[in-house]
Amino acid sequence: MRIGNGYDVHRLVPGRKLILCGVEIPFEKGLLGHSDADVATHAIIDALLGAAGLNDIGTHFPDTDGAYRDICSITLLEQTGRLLKQAGWRVGNIDAVIVAQKPKLAPYFPQMKACLARALGIDETQINLKGKTEEGLGFTGAIEGMKAYAVALLEEAS
Ligand code: CDP
Ligand code: ZN
Numbered sequence: 001m002r003i004g005n006g007y008d009v010h011r012l013v014p015g016r017k018l019i020l021c022g023v024e025i026p027f028e029k030g031l032l033g034h035s036d037a038d039v040a041t042h043a044i045i046d047a048l049l050g051a052a053g054l055n056d057i058g059t060h061f062p063d064t065d066g067a068y069r070d071i072c073s074i075t076l077l078e079q080t081g082r083l084l085k086q087a088g089w090r091v092g093n094i095d096a097v098i099v100a101q102k103p104k105l106a107p108y109f110p111q112m113k114a115c116l117a118r119a120l121g122i123d124e125t126q127i128n129l130k131g132k133t134e135e136g137l138g139f140t141g142a143i144e145g146m147k148a149y150a151v152a153l154l155e156e157a158s
Pocket of ligand 1: 100101103104105130133134135
């Protein structure tokens with residue numbers, strides 16, 4: 001078994017869609033980035049790549065490459081899943097924390113888990129999602145950005 005962790009931050013701005021774990025969430029702001037800026041999926045990808053010893057998201061999907069402009073991050077997660085499979089790994093479980101002052105994310109977790117599970121070809125029970133405010137402190141508290149943390153366990157596919 002191998003463990004990996006991932007972390008990501010994106011700025012919140014008006015006029016962008018808010019996409020988290022592949023799900024569009026109605027909100028007054030959205031995350032800014034080269035791709036769809038899905039901060040939670042990015043942290044999960046980094047946890048998976050980290051566990052496999054395959055560097056990080058930027059190594060595989062550079063934001064200097066026009067091919068990845070506005071790309072759906074779930075597509076990147078699917079590609080990550082294929083890389084892991086090729087390297088002889090299967091996903092044990094994933095646990096992630098999304099730090100957001102607003103909106104309330106818990107109601108969207110079932111849909112988010114379904115989307116992540118479908119992309120990786122795993123069961124929803126292998127994924128756990130948590131929402132957390134930062135009690136109004138810092139950039140997440142000021143609704144200037146969101147961050148996400150993830151850990152992932154991989155097992156040898158054998
Ligand atoms: O109570 P505590 O300080 O531990 O947590 P909190 O950050 O105030 O969040 C309370 C609960 O709200 C969490 O357990 C999550 O279930 C939920 N939550 C959420 O659904 N979406 C967020 N953006 C933040 C928190
Ligand atoms: Zn990101």
